[in-house]
Every structure is written in structure tokens, then in C-alpha cells.
Amino acid sequence: MTVEYPFEAEPEDAELKTVGTPVVRIDGLDKISGAAQFVDDIDFGPGLLHAAIVESPYAYAKIISIDTSKAEAAKGVVRVATGKDFPYKFGMYMEDRYIFAQDYVRFVGEQVAGVVARSHREAVQAAKLIEVEYEVLTPLLDPRGAVAEGADLIHPDLDNYTHVPWFFPKADTNIAHWRKIRKGDTEKAFAEADYVLEDTYFVPRYAHCAIEPHVTVSKFDYSDRLTVWTASQSPHTQRHLFAEALAPLGLTHKDVRVITPYVGGGFGGKAGVSMEIMGAALATLVKGRPVKLRWTREQEFYNTYQRQGVVAELKVGVMNDGEITAVEHKLYWDAGAYVEYGANVVNAAGLSATGPYRVPNITNDSLCIYTNLPPGGPYRGFGYSEFHFGLESHMDRIAMAIGMDAVEFRRKNAIVEGDELAYGASMNPSGMLEAIDKTAAAINWGVEEESDNPNTVIGKGMALFWKAPAMPPNSSSASFLKFNEDGSINITVSGMELGQGYLTVMAQIAGEVLSVPVGKIRVETPDTDRNPYEWQTVASHVTWSSGLAVEKAAIEARGKIFDVIHQVYGYEDDSLYLEDEAVKCRTDASFSKPLREFVIDGIQTEDGTWRGGPIVASGKFMPEFTNANSDPETGQGGHPNVHYTVGATGVVLEIDKETGRIWVRKAALAVDAGRAINPDLVNGQITGGLVQGLATVLYEDMRFDEGGKMLNPTFTDYKIPTAFDIPDEIIPIIVEVPQPDGPFGARGVGEHTMIGAAPVIANAVYNALGVRIKSMPITQEKVAMAIIEKSEECAE
Amino acid sequence: MNLKIKVNGEDWVLDVAPADTLLDVLRERIGTKSPKIGCERGDCGSCTIFMDGRTVRSCLILAVEADDHEITTVEGISYDGISELQTLFLEKNSFQCGFCTPGIVLSATELLEHNPNPTRHDVQEALAGNLCRCTGYEPIIDAVLAAGEGGSE
Known part of the structure; x- marks a missing residue:
């Protein structure tokens, strides 16, 4: 089945002036001069109130009573609220969460009450005076334990929860969603395979660590309007979830306005709705006063989405010639206390858990399991970073076992255009083989290197990656575009500038179509009252999806420009083109009409009247070829993913043979961007994402005590x-x-750059030392212990 | 308590509480917003400012400790146009979200004032107290090294 792309993009052979060039970012001066304004930098005047949240010290407990009287009497306190004030549920893909806890708390940090006071200090002090009596229960912290026979039910009402149609919760269990893929006959394939390798890999939880903490300021004014200034990746989704959750208060979408200035890093942590709902809810109790809620760094760690942990049971069968014949991948996700967003991470991983390989026989089981740890959710890589650790470790081990070069093995099995995906649809065009070859060449793959230092050894590793945007099939983007008197342009969109350079890329796309330099284009950050819809800035989809919406708006504007010229001068539209901010004509080389002369005021005709008027345009994009209607038992039949972006990662590292210390000497990463609208920005994603990925395998390590408290x-x-x-x-x-349907051929690369980083280190460590580490992170301590263990084994 | 302080060349006299940090006073009383609140315990460096020409973390300094001192932030060094180093930050994409950038610009500026031709190791050391989660540091190091070699091409 091939995908038909309904939208005709610009011709690929067109000579490009702006797209494909490393123009300087349009948000650059703001950011290097200190002018860039983040939510916490906006002044709200003397009426500003501050909120503090009372959090559960227990991972699992029943709330017996809450006494707020002392807090209410404390100095500076304006209002105290608890779950009784807001018995409303919310959630992105599954409504399993309350604004404030009702009868139970399900993780350490869960919000029990909120205090609004005149100063931040007074709010924090008063929050300490709230007395909560709990009946402490035994928490479930291990996902495989939580699905064992007889385990307590963390959400006994699971069966009654509202959720998207592509989730399959299992009533009377802790399984909130079970994504299954059944393709071919894995049992038969394993029986016939020449070699089968089966093992289990462990990936813990991780934190996003954007340097800007979550912060939100909400104001419910005397006209019953709710305005929320928020550090978010998802202004329209936030508006929608606020409007839905607070509908019992009479709020509708038009009454809710979300304003999102620059965001100080997201990485998925500021997608959807998390702490912002509390700020919005508290504001409704103190009419007319803006309320600020800002997370501390500690709360940033334990009380926003965390990257979910996973236990991955993997079995792969191959023939002696290296052909992969079967994959069975069972992923037990530690999804935490609420899975309203995280269940879709589980879903995305389940659809694609074969990795970027052509596999005829597949059994994937991706289980979203409730535990009493903080809610899991989106994090750059969206499940793929997690399962690639085991998968790409496994591929190296199999290649070695059958005596094949690890790169050659991957090349042989790499999925290419037209191959059938796990769910039956067809793979999009991809430069995987080129990515493999260039990465291998960059690290001199196949050439053994010796260290000059007798205490250290050199190791090399390779890992492939792929990822598709995980989005509802009808998630869309829109844009407005208007010209100004001097021929400059303002564009409004609702994707977020998270640092990736989105605003600049949108300016490049519009500038290319309209022949206007990027320096004359302003792309504005979202305000849901005036900017058109965007689903969210997640899934590495905005260059593609929002880019298409901007391209369409620019094409519409160009059509309107040509119409004016046609009306006044009679040239046919198809003879006209834009160059250097002017309309020119293929049939009359002498004709040139600068845009600035007419895009607002129009053109005066011979009789003294005017034609034209302000040039404004809009564009929208929805991927109309996708659907999520697959068979729950097999995963076959739908087309849930729009396309995959692929690539390869390679490293050369040096390891101290005694201490286990690792230095990454060289790292190469190739990613298929389709077309790099701005190569410098793509390189920025590669460098930043690679370092973030390396951190998850080399340094970062989230620890919890036996009570479920993050240490x-x-x-x-x-x-x-x-x-x-x-x-x-x-x-x-x-x-x-x-990418055939991409703006100028582009597809997203933002998340992908961290996906291969963990397994590539595991593979290089093995290459250097002959020890295979199957749990993340691969810390110096773990490597040193593995070296000792290995030498003891050898001694025996 | 009385606080007499010069911020980006302007004299201020303020009444502050003993527990107010310099960061709070700069942001909330004086309106200088480039020093950011990232961790409030001196780990991240996003509140970095110059106090009498040396970088300090304004979240770790009580406002009253800054009495009679002179503060410069990135707004101050950008007032008459951006510096050569800042120009190089633009050219080399040495920032992404921009939240840590004011602090990083100040740490790098201080390095170049004391060591006009730093090595890669010098630059890494000077920036080691400023966390950046977006860039992977490489483009920042490039810009500082380029500034050290005589600036913008």
C-alpha cells in the first residue's frame, strides 16, 4: 500500500534562495541580548498573587482528612483549596487524573491542596500549616510486580475512564493500555531460525531538566475570562484541556486564552497539561487577581512528567546469512500513577518496537502499567530512546554470534522505502543506507584503534534509530500571514519556539515562496486568541506540519498578489513569478513591481481608482491519509504514523581498564532530514540531542527509595x-x-538525535572490554564492576 | 534594610528584607530580568551576573550583601549594541532556547577579559558552572574560541 500525498508542494527542482541556507536565527538578538521574555519575566503588577502546593509525602495512601484552618488564618493568605473545590478530571489521551487529589494519593508529590497568598514566601509558609491525615498503603513500584496475579489495583475504576479509541485498557488490572502487534507467525519463524537470542534490558526513569522550571500565571477576570500565561509546548491543547476540565464552572473555549512567550526548553516536559491546571483552577477562586505558580527545581524533578522506565524482554531470530526473520518484543512500561499522556508513549513504542528493520514476523506487546511513581509522559524520543537501548544492543550481539560485521548486518536488514511496516503500511522514502555508510566512515568503522595509554582501551560502536511522530491521526497545524506597508511580513502560528529554531524555519519557508528575506519576516509566539490552531509542538512534527501550513499560506498570498497584477496589468497569473521582493513576468522582462508598492495600498489604475488591498492569507494542514483504526489484537489495518525519520549514530570511546572511566573521543550522527531547511539548525539538533542522549547513558540516574520517594x-x-x-x-x-509531502521535502529531526546514544555506548563498551551491560545508565561504577566480574570469571 | 546598589550604571536605593536574594531584588524590584531563576541553589548558573566585574550567582547572594556594589547584567553589556562575543553567538548558533544564554554570555565575557586567547579546556572550565540543556555546549565553545582568536570573521 503506498501513501498518496494529496498536497502538491513546491517543485523540488526549483532553485532555492532561502530554504537550505544557514540564515541567522530570527530570535537570536532577543536571546543573546537579554531581551527575550519568558513567562516569569512578565510583570503583573501589585495584584499578583502566589500559589504554593501541598504534596503527598506517601506514594500510595488514602486521604482521611485535610485541615486547612491554620493555613487559612495565616498572614497574607487569600485562599486555600483542596480536591473538594475541584472534583474534576482531566487528561490528554485518557482522563485518569484530578486537578487535586480526591480520596487517594498515588505518588510522592501528588497535589493535595493549594494556597494562594500575597507573597511567595507567605504561600509556602502557609502550605506547611495544612494538616493531612493519611492511611498509608503499600506502593507498587515495579511494573512487572504490578501486573502479577493478585496485585492491588491502583485505579479500580479504570474500566470507566474516558480515553482515545486506540487505547485498550484491561479492566481489573493495572494495565492502562496494551498495544499489540501480531504479524506473520513468530513461533514458526523462531523454530526455523538458525539463531535466536533472547534477553532482558532495563531502562530507568529520566528527567527532562529544561533549565527553565514550569511556571504559569493565571487570571480569571470579572468578565469570567480565564487568561493563562504559561511555559508550554502546547498552547491550544492547554486551552482545550482547561476548557474541558473547568467546563463545570461555565468556561468555554472562547473564554479561555493561553499566551505562551519564549519557552526555556521543553524536551516533552512542557507538553500537554501538568501543573498548569492547578494554577488555572486556583485562579478561578480569586477573581480579578493573577496567580503565579512556579515549580522549584525539586518539583521539576518529581512532579512533572518523567520519562518512563521500561523492562524490555526481547527475542530475535535470524538466519545464518544474517536475515532477521522474527522479533518478539515485550515492553513493560513503568508508567506511573497517571498515564493520561504516557500511555501514548507506550502506544508509539509498541507500533515501532522492531526498530528500523525489515521484519516479516512480529509479536510486539507494549504494556502501559500503573505504578506508584510520578506520572510518566513525553520525553524527547517518546518511547523510542527507551526501547532502542535493548534493541540495538541485541542487534550487535546477534551479528557477533553469527559472525557477521555489525554494520553489514544492519545494512542487510535496514528497512527501506516500500518495505512493509509492523502494522501493514508501507515505509516512506529514507536515506538509512547513506546514513549508515557515512556514520561508519566518520568513525573509521572496521579499523581497530590502539590507545597510546597502556591503562586504556579504545572501543567503537554503531546504532541505528528511527522514529515517527506520535500524533492523533487528525492533529493539525494552521497559519496566518499578512504583509505590511514596507513589504515585510508577519506570520502567526501556534507552534512553539523551544530553542530548535522553529520561528526561523517558518520564516525561511514563507520567505522562499514569497522571495522575501528572512530578516523582513516576524513570526510571533502563540496567543490562542489571535494565532491559529496548532495541536502541539511535540513529535518533531512542526517543521513538517506547521511548515506545510505556512507554505500553503504563502502560496495563497502569492496567488492574491498575482491576481492584483493581473487585474491591473493584464498579465496572466501563470506568466508571473516573484523574485527579490518584486513581481516579475516571464513574457515581459521589463516588468517589475516591488511588493512594498502595493501589498497594503493596492495599485492605482488609469482611471484613478485602486485595485488590490492588504494581502492576507491563511494555510492549514492535516495528514488526511492517516487513521488509527487498527485491530486491537493484531495492530493491523490502520495507518497510525505519517512517516519515519531515520539515522545512525557512531562513537569512538576510550575506557580506563581499571576505573571504568569513559571518554567519548568522537561521536558521529547522521539523520535524514529530508531537506534541511536550515542546516545550522539541524546540526544544532544533532549536537544537542546527542549530548542529551549520551547523558542518559553515562551520567543521569534517577533514584527512588523503597517508599517511592525520589532521592x-x-x-x-x-x-x-x-x-x-x-x-x-x-x-x-x-x-x-x-519526504514527498514535506515542505520542500523536509521532515523532523529534533527528537531522533538522542535515540541512538544509549545503545551506541553499550556497543562500544563491549567492543572495548568484552563486557555487555544490559541496564542503563552505563556509569563508571557499573563498568568497573563488570570488569572485575569478568576478570574473576576468567580467573576461575 | 537599606540597600544602595548600582545596576547597569544606574543608582538605586531600596528597602529590602534580610532574606531577599540579590536575584529576587534584581528581577522583582529593579526589573532586570535577564538573570533567570533555574534552581535557586547555585547549581545551574542561569542567574549569573557581574558583581564588581566578577561573575557571581545572584541566587546565592543576599541582596544586603550587595550593598555598595556594582552589578552588571547582559542588559548592561548590550546597551550600546551587542559585543563581538554576542555577535559570534548569533553567527554560530550558540544558543537555542536562550534561557541560560545571559549567564553564559557573562561567564564567557569574564573569561575573555582575563584570558584573551583561551584554549578549549579553558573555555570548558569557565563555562562548567553554567548548565545548558539544549546546545550540547559545542557551538558555545566554538564562539568563545573564535572570539579569542580575534573575533568575528
Whole structure:
């Protein structure tokens, strides 16, 4: 089955002036001068109130009573609220969460009450005066334990929860969603395979660690309007969820306005709705006063979405010639106390858990399991970073077992255009083989290197990756475009500038179509009252999806421009073109009409009247070829993913044979961007994503005690990389096999760049030392212990 | 308590509470917003400012400790146009979300004032107290090294 792309993009052979060039970012001056305004930088005047939240100290407990009287009497306190004030559920894909806890708390940190006071200090002090009596229950912290026979039910009402149609919760269990793929006959294929490898891999939880903490300011004014200024990746989705959750208060979509200025990093952590709902709800109790709720760094760690942990049971069968014949991948996700967003991570991983390989026989089971840990959710890589650790470790081991070069093995099995995907649809054009070859060449794959230092050894590793945007089949983007008197352009969209350079890329796309330099285009950050719809800035889809909406708006504007010229001068539309901010004509080389002369005021005709008027346009995009209607038992029949972006990662590392210390000497990463609208920005994603991925395998390690409390919620104890903790050399490689329906052929790359980082280290460590580490992170301590274990085994 | 302070060349006299941090006073009383609140315990460096020409973390300093001192933030060094280093940040994409950027610009500026031709290791050391989650640091190091070699091409 091939996909038909309904939208005709610009011709690929067109000579491009702006797209494909490394123009300077349009948000650059704002950011390097200190002018860039983030939510917490906006002034709200003397009426501003501050909120503090009372959180559960227990991972699982029944709330017996809450006494707020002392807090209510405390100095500066304006209002106290508990779950009784807001008995409303909310959720992105599954409504399993309350704004404030009702009868039970299900993770350490769950919100029990909120205090609104005149100062932040007074709010925090008063929150300490709220007395909550709990009946403590035994928490379930291990996902495989939570699905064992007789386990307590964390959500006994699961069967009654509202959820999207492509989720399949199992009543009377802790399984909130079970994504199954059944293709071919794995049992038969394993029986016939020449070699089968089966093992289990462990991936813990991780934190996003955007440097800007979550912060939201909400105001419910005397006209019953709710305005929320928020550090979010998802302004329209937030508006929708606020309007839905607070509908009992009479709020409708038009009454809710979400304004999102620059965001200080997202990585998935600011997608959907998390703490923002509390700020919005509390504001409705103190009419006319803006209420600020800002997370501390500690709350940022334990009380926003965390990347889910996973236990991956993997079985792969191959023939002696290296052909992969069967994959069975069972993923037990530690999804946490609420899975309203995280269940879709589980779903996405289940659909694609074969990795970027052609596999005829597949059994995937991806289980979203409730535990009493903080809610899991989206994190750059969206499930793929997690399952690629085991999968790409496994591929190396299989290649070695059948005596094949690990790169050759991957090349042989790499999925290419037209191959059938796990759910039956067809693979999009991809530059996977080029990515493999260029990455391998960049690290001199196949050439053994010796260290000059007798205490260290050199190892090399390779890992492939793929990922599709995980979105509802009808998630869409829209854009408005208007010209100004001087021929400059304002564009409004609702994708978020998270740092990736989205605003610049949108300007490049419009500028290319309209022949206007990027320096004359302003792309504005969202305000849901005036910017058109965007689903969310997640899934690495906005370059593609929002880019298409902007391209369509620019094409519409161009058509209107040509119409004016046709009306006044009589040239046929198809003889006209735009160049250097002017309309020109193929049949009359002498004709040139600068845009600035007419895009607002129009053109005066011979009789003194005017034609034209302000040029404004809009564009929208929805991927009309997708659907999520698959068979729940087999996963066959739908077309849930729009396309995959693929690539390869390679490293050369040096390891101290005694201490286990690892230095990444060289890292190369090739990603197929379809077309790099701005190569510098793609390189920025490669470098940043690779370092973030390397951090998950080398440094970061989220620890919980036996009561489910996170033990290291600070940058002192949860180490993210500093300027010292990066590879000596990073080689970014851009592959460009166009996406047929992409704007100028582009597809997203943002998340993908961290997906291969963990297994590539595992593989290089094995290459260097002959020890296989099957749990993340691969810390110095773990490597040192493995070296000792291996030498003891050898001694025996 | 009385606080007399010069911020980006402007004199201020304010009444502050003993527990107010310099970061709070700069942001909430003086309106200087480029120093950011990232961790409030000196780990992340996004509140970095110059106090008498040396970088400090304004979240770890009580406002009253800054009495009679002179503060410069990135707004101050951008007032008469951006510096050569800032220009290089633009050219080399040495920022993404921009939240840590004011602090990083100040740490790098301080390095170049004391060591006009830093090595890669020098730059890494000077920036090691400023966390950036977006860039992977490489483009920041590039810009600082380029500034050290005589600036923008």
C-alpha cells in the first residue's frame, strides 16, 4: 500500500534562495541580548498573587482528612483549596487524573491542596500549616510486580475512564493500555531460525531538566475570562484541556486564552497539561487577581512528567546469512500513577518496537502499567530512546554470534522505502543506507584503534534509530500571514519556539515562496486568541506540519498578489513569478513591481481608482491519509504514523581498564532530514540531542527509595552534562532524501538525535572490554564492576 | 534594610528584607530580568551576573550583601549594541532556547577579559558552572574560541 500525498508542494527542482541556507536565527538578538521574555519575566503588577502546593509525602495512601484552618488564618493568605473545590478530571489521551487529589494519593508529590497568598514566601509558609491525615498503603513500584496475579489495583475504576479509541485498557488490572502487534507467525519463524537470542534490558526513569522550571500565571477576570500565561509546548491543547476540565464552572473555549512567550526548553516536559491546571483552577477562586505558580527545581524533578522506565524482554531470530526473520518484543512500561499522556508513549513504542528493520514476523506487546511513581509522559524520543537501548544492543550481539560485521548486518536488514511496516503500511522514502555508510566512515568503522595509554582501551560502536511522530491521526497545524506597508511580513502560528529554531524555519519557508528575506519576516509566539490552531509542538512534527501550513499560506498570498497584477496589468497569473521582493513576468522582462508598492495600498489604475488591498492569507494542514483504526489484537489495518525519520549514530570511546572511566573521543550522527531547511539548525539538533542522549547513558540516574520517594531531585545529585562532559569531537551528518509531502521535502529531526546514544555506548563498551551491560545508565561504577566480574570469571 | 546598589550604571536605593536574594531584588524590584531563576541553589548558573566585574550567582547572594556594589547584567553589556562575543553567538548558533544564554554570555565575557586567547579546556572550565540543556555546549565553545582568536570573521 503506498501513501498518496494529496498536497502538491513546491517543485523540488526549483532553485532555492532561502530554504537550505544557514540564515541567522530570527530570535537570536532577543536571546543573546537579554531581551527575550519568558513567562516569569512578565510583570503583573501589585495584584499578583502566589500559589504554593501541598504534596503527598506517601506514594500510595488514602486521604482521611485535610485541615486547612491554620493555613487559612495565616498572614497574607487569600485562599486555600483542596480536591473538594475541584472534583474534576482531566487528561490528554485518557482522563485518569484530578486537578487535586480526591480520596487517594498515588505518588510522592501528588497535589493535595493549594494556597494562594500575597507573597511567595507567605504561600509556602502557609502550605506547611495544612494538616493531612493519611492511611498509608503499600506502593507498587515495579511494573512487572504490578501486573502479577493478585496485585492491588491502583485505579479500580479504570474500566470507566474516558480515553482515545486506540487505547485498550484491561479492566481489573493495572494495565492502562496494551498495544499489540501480531504479524506473520513468530513461533514458526523462531523454530526455523538458525539463531535466536533472547534477553532482558532495563531502562530507568529520566528527567527532562529544561533549565527553565514550569511556571504559569493565571487570571480569571470579572468578565469570567480565564487568561493563562504559561511555559508550554502546547498552547491550544492547554486551552482545550482547561476548557474541558473547568467546563463545570461555565468556561468555554472562547473564554479561555493561553499566551505562551519564549519557552526555556521543553524536551516533552512542557507538553500537554501538568501543573498548569492547578494554577488555572486556583485562579478561578480569586477573581480579578493573577496567580503565579512556579515549580522549584525539586518539583521539576518529581512532579512533572518523567520519562518512563521500561523492562524490555526481547527475542530475535535470524538466519545464518544474517536475515532477521522474527522479533518478539515485550515492553513493560513503568508508567506511573497517571498515564493520561504516557500511555501514548507506550502506544508509539509498541507500533515501532522492531526498530528500523525489515521484519516479516512480529509479536510486539507494549504494556502501559500503573505504578506508584510520578506520572510518566513525553520525553524527547517518546518511547523510542527507551526501547532502542535493548534493541540495538541485541542487534550487535546477534551479528557477533553469527559472525557477521555489525554494520553489514544492519545494512542487510535496514528497512527501506516500500518495505512493509509492523502494522501493514508501507515505509516512506529514507536515506538509512547513506546514513549508515557515512556514520561508519566518520568513525573509521572496521579499523581497530590502539590507545597510546597502556591503562586504556579504545572501543567503537554503531546504532541505528528511527522514529515517527506520535500524533492523533487528525492533529493539525494552521497559519496566518499578512504583509505590511514596507513589504515585510508577519506570520502567526501556534507552534512553539523551544530553542530548535522553529520561528526561523517558518520564516525561511514563507520567505522562499514569497522571495522575501528572512530578516523582513516576524513570526510571533502563540496567543490562542489571535494565532491559529496548532495541536502541539511535540513529535518533531512542526517543521513538517506547521511548515506545510505556512507554505500553503504563502502560496495563497502569492496567488492574491498575482491576481492584483493581473487585474491591473493584464498579465496572466501563470506568466508571473516573484523574485527579490518584486513581481516579475516571464513574457515581459521589463516588468517589475516591488511588493512594498502595493501589498497594503493596492495599485492605482488609469482611471484613478485602486485595485488590490492588504494581502492576507491563511494555510492549514492535516495528514488526511492517516487513521488509527487498527485491530486491537493484531495492530493491523490502520495507518497510525505519517512517516519515519531515520539515522545512525557512531562513537569512538576510550575506557580506563581499571576505573571504568569513559571518554567519548568522537561521536558521529547522521539523520535524514529530508531537506534541511536550515542546516545550522539541524546540526544544532544533532549536537544537542546527542549530548542529551549520551547523558542518559553515562551520567543521569534517577533514584527512588523503597517508599517511592525520589532521592536525587537536584542538579547536585542528578548530574546533567556540563561543558566538560561532552565528546571531544562531534561530527554532524545531514542526509537529504526528500519526504514527498514535506515542505520542500523536509521532515523532523529534533527528537531522533538522542535515540541512538544509549545503545551506541553499550556497543562500544563491549567492543572495548568484552563486557555487555544490559541496564542503563552505563556509569563508571557499573563498568568497573563488570570488569572485575569478568576478570574473576576468567580467573576461575 | 537599606540597600544602595548600582545596576547597569544606574543608582538605586531600596528597602529590602534580610532574606531577599540579590536575584529576587534584581528581577522583582529593579526589573532586570535577564538573570533567570533555574534552581535557586547555585547549581545551574542561569542567574549569573557581574558583581564588581566578577561573575557571581545572584541566587546565592543576599541582596544586603550587595550593598555598595556594582552589578552588571547582559542588559548592561548590550546597551550600546551587542559585543563581538554576542555577535559570534548569533553567527554560530550558540544558543537555542536562550534561557541560560545571559549567564553564559557573562561567564564567557569574564573569561575573555582575563584570558584573551583561551584554549578549549579553558573555555570548558569557565563555562562548567553554567548548565545548558539544549546546545550540547559545542557551538558555545566554538564562539568563545573564535572570539579569542580575534573575533568575528
